[in-house]
Amino acid sequence: MKVEGWFGTLELSPEGAVLASVLYSKDPRELTERSFTLSETKSFLPPPGFDLRKASLEYGIFESGAEYDSLLHELTLRKAKLQVSKALSVDQRIIQAVEALDDINETTNSLSERLFEWYGNHFPETGLTGEPLASFVAKYGNRANVSPFDPLYEKAKVSIGAELPEADEALIKAFAESLCSLYARRKQLEIYIEKSLDTRAPNLTLLAGPMLGARLLSLAGGLSQLARFPSSTIQVIGANKALFKHLRARAPSPKHGIIFSHPLINTAPWWLRGKIARALAAKLSLAARVDLYSGEKRPELLEKLEAKVGRIKALYPTPPLKKSGIKAEKSRSSEKRKGPGKGNGKAKGKSWGQEKAKNKSCREGKFSSDTKPATNSMKGRGC
Amino acid sequence: MLFLEGIEYRIWDPRRSKLGAMVLKKFEVPLRKDSRVLYLGAATGTTVSHVSDIVSEGAVYAVEFSARSMRNLLGLADRRKNIHPILADAGRPERYAHLVGAVDVIFQDVAQPNQAEIAAKNAARFLKKEGFLLLSLKARSIDTTASPKQVFKNEVKKLEEAFEPKFEILKARELAPFHEDHLGLIAKIRVSENEKI
Ligand SMILES: C[S@@+](CC[C@H](N)C(=O)[O-])C[C@H]1O[C@@H](n2cnc3c(N)ncnc32)[C@H](O)[C@@H]1O
Secondary structure, three states: OEEEEOOEEEEEOOOOOEEEEEEOOOOHHHHHHHHHHHHHOOOOOOOOOOOHHHHHHHOOOOOOHHHHHHHHHHHHHHHHHHHHHHHHHHHHHHHHHHHHHHHHHHHHHHHHHHHHHHHHHHOOOOOOOHHHHHHHHHHHOOHHHOOOOOOOHHHHHOOOOOOOOHHHHHHHHHHHHHHHHHHHHHHHHHHHHHHHHHHHOHHHHHHHOHHHHHHHHHHHOOHHHHHHOOHHHHHHOOHHHHHHHHHHHOOOOOOOOHHHHOHHHHOOOHHHHHHHHHHHHHHHHHHHHHHHHOOOOOOHHHHHHHHHHHHHHHHOOOOOOHHHHHHHHHHHHHHHHOOOOOOOOOOOHHHHHHHHHHHHHHHHHHOHHHOOHHHHHHHHHOO | OEEEOOEEEOOOOOOOOHHHHHHHOOOOOOOOOOOEEEEEOOOOOHHHHHHHHHOOOOEEEEEEOOHHHHHHHHHHHHHOOOEEEEEOOOOOHHHOHHHHOOEEEEEEOOOOOOHHHHHHHHHHHHEEEEEEEEEEEEHHHHOOOOOHHHHHHHHHHHHHHHOOOOEEEEEEEEOOOOOOOEEEEEEEEOOOHHHHO
């Protein structure tokens, strides 16, 4: 029987005695290389309980136990260092990019609100918000400069807005330019994240999409952490942040983690969302593990997920019976409201659906990079 | 660190270490100075460092899954020649089988839902027949809805019956007040009846 150990290959008798050996050089660097390969091979594993150290000492491969231990120590240390620096550097770059993206989103949201108010004094009829407004202002400044070929030309001529003195125009134009360049940075970050995530975690990217995948990785603190989470945790990753927001700003209490922004869930009828979320979380967890350990792309993961969602949809084509549905939700939602919200606890059949909808739009606002910039600033402006 | 009459003593905080708590809970910890220990869930090495002290002529194979934790552990392993750090998933022992070989003790503290299975897989591969498994079970990472008592009962049953090898539990005790809702366990591989004869 052939057995692979870190120092070489042994040929064993059926009783487990070493008959012959083929050894690697005792160079730690070479041994480390081999060990990476050996971790991937599933054949020639030592049989259960086989004592590699004892066997190799008895067969005279090492002069002493101390030699065995110190060479093994060098190997493991070297290997772990390589693995750590590789894993940490890639994940850290993705995490930093995701957080930078969030910072930019927050900033562009508040700056574009400012621009909307500010420019609105001068030209309230543009109907533009967000990025389109920023580039409009950066281009023209004063509404008197709007080109006759611009669709807003007519409106600019008859605008009821106040005058815009030159000094103010220079300021507001520069402000809009800064905002435009932030939007450009955002695009750049998104492209970077999409690419990096697809390289680091192709299967997660396949199932979650690059932005959701990157957020999961980022909130988990790295791919290895994400791969370690049970799928029940993956379901609620990101809910903490929403909880904070909820406590601070009376936003709806978080029922779900960020995976609810996944199209398979947010386009599904409400009574299926929980079930689909569970299925999705389970597959995401699997995908993260495949990415961590093998790294090869497995398209069948997506097929399986879609098949599973199809089965769920077929199994529950209609909403659950009203009575039990309302009851269950009633007790749950009043429980949720015990918290800081004032909540009147009246969760009737209809308002239930509304609450869901509200909840969703809140989430969209929060993960704005996944939505159009316009919706963002609309939301900011709203009410 | 303390020095008393020329001997160095290190402080072992039972609230930061499951093994430390097990010692105070009167577990007979089966570590000798030449033991070889497979430590699953090494984290940053708080407990590993104490085990490394005890097994001065043996070795600790310190398996940890998180690269971030492993980074800290590496500092320790750099200084201590009897710690062999392994960045791997304890649920996939075949990936480090070529490094580990046979061990006298498996210590596991991974806080995972499938802890029992992970223990069995590793014991099957690495634990000597007369070796020991030390396990810290965290109720909340297994099931957040059931009561800890119930969870512990189920897990013990799993260890006794569900996998290969089956274990014989020698002692089980909760680690409160040092760790709430944690069960400490010490077990051996159960020798099946026909093997005994
Ligand atoms: C509770 S901590 C261990 C603390 C450590 N025993 C001590 O006392 O210093 C659990 C550790 O197990 C690690 N872990 C969880 N699942 C694992 C797995 N499948 N393989 C390896 N390590 C794992 C976690 O990353 C975490 O660092």
